[in-house]
Amino acid sequence: MRVLAAMSGGVDSAVAAARAVEAGHDVVGVHLALSAKPGTLRTGSRGCCTVEDSRDARRAADILGIPFYVWDFAERFTEEVVETFVGEYAAGRTPNPCVTCNEKIKFEALLDKAMALGFDAVCTGHYARLSVVDGVPELRRSADEDKDQSYVLASLTPEQLRHAMFPLGGSRKPDVRAEAAERELAVAGKPDSHDICFIPDGDTRSFLESRLGERPGDLVDAETGAVLGRHSGVHGFTVGQRKGLGIDAPAADGRPRYVLALEPVSGAVKVGPAERLAVQRIEADRPIWPAGPLAGPTECLVQVRAHGGTAPAVAEAVDGGVSVQLREPLRGVAPGQVVVLYRPDAEAGDLVLGSAKISSTA
Secondary structure (H helix, E strand, O other), X not given: OEEEXXXXXXXXXXXXXXXXXXXXXXXXXEEEEOOOOHHHHEEOOEEOOOHHHHHHHHHHHHHHOOOEEEEEOHHHHHHHHHHHHHHHHHOOOOOOHHHHHHHHHHHHHHHHHHHHOOOOEEEOOOOOEEEEEOOEEEEEOOOOOOOOOHHHHOOOOHHHHHOEEOOOOOOOHHHHHHHHHHOOOHHHHOOOOEOOOOOOOOOHHHHHHHHHOOOOEEEEEOOOOOEEEEEOOHHHOOOOOOOOOOOOOOOOOOOOOEEEEEEOOOOEEEXXXXXXXXXXXXXXXXXXXXXXXXXXXXXXXXEOOOOOOEEXXXXXXXXXXXXXXXXXXXXXXXXXXXXXXXXXXOOOOOEEEEEEEEEEEO
């Protein structure tokens, strides 16, 4: 097959490309330039997609003996990922930009261009297991549970998955680094990137305020309706947040307060005790079903954060969306997050049944 290997400049994508070459595919490497000012996207091990990363990717491609190109996707990335991220926070929702990037950039913009150029698949260094059985893609958790990225890939359509390759799905990160060293790839010891790539200093609140300005509102006690203070914008908060609320006086019972709800129209940020964060039901829309919608109520495991745990639930496809009844309550579930449904399989890796964007909770 003709394979386009997306090479970020890190160890994972370099080894994934190497394995594609070793498997006998006709491989071409490509690095995505995602910023008009690439020097602003890295602070130490934070961030990615800089000129430095591009050079690391090129050196890896040279060692592998494959052609290498840099494609400018900066404008598309800004529109699809950065502006969507800002808009979601302004609307009081909590987005995951990595999900959006995989969906809109790596497996829409990049895959579309790759297919137009005659490639058969896009190869990445994601940790997830993928196979296609009778034309139906099966996306499963990685063998390395600590590095599993099936959550951020679960929004890909069946057609996108049919043209994807994840060579690292059956590997563990220490083994990948060891393999990179054996292949004499200079990125073998390069630190992993952390946090949101376009906010390399990790200060999401300041980034959003620089884009949205101040939108003052009240901090409100959800139980009494009392105004506890003021804030500069709902975009500075997420459901479940405890620190940095800016409330001077403690609660009457002395217990900490948490963000319970965001109301962007009124500007209210409602706070209260931890137990009011508990969610028993999730409603979600824009579902993606790799093998078709669920056939009635289905026992499954659900995950609502990229690095969060799972909870047992019963999910059902209803009215073009998904309704999830949790067997055990979850805390800090917010509209805008993605809920991913898994069928448990301890041996082969939990199978992704579908995903959807959370619209409401109860």
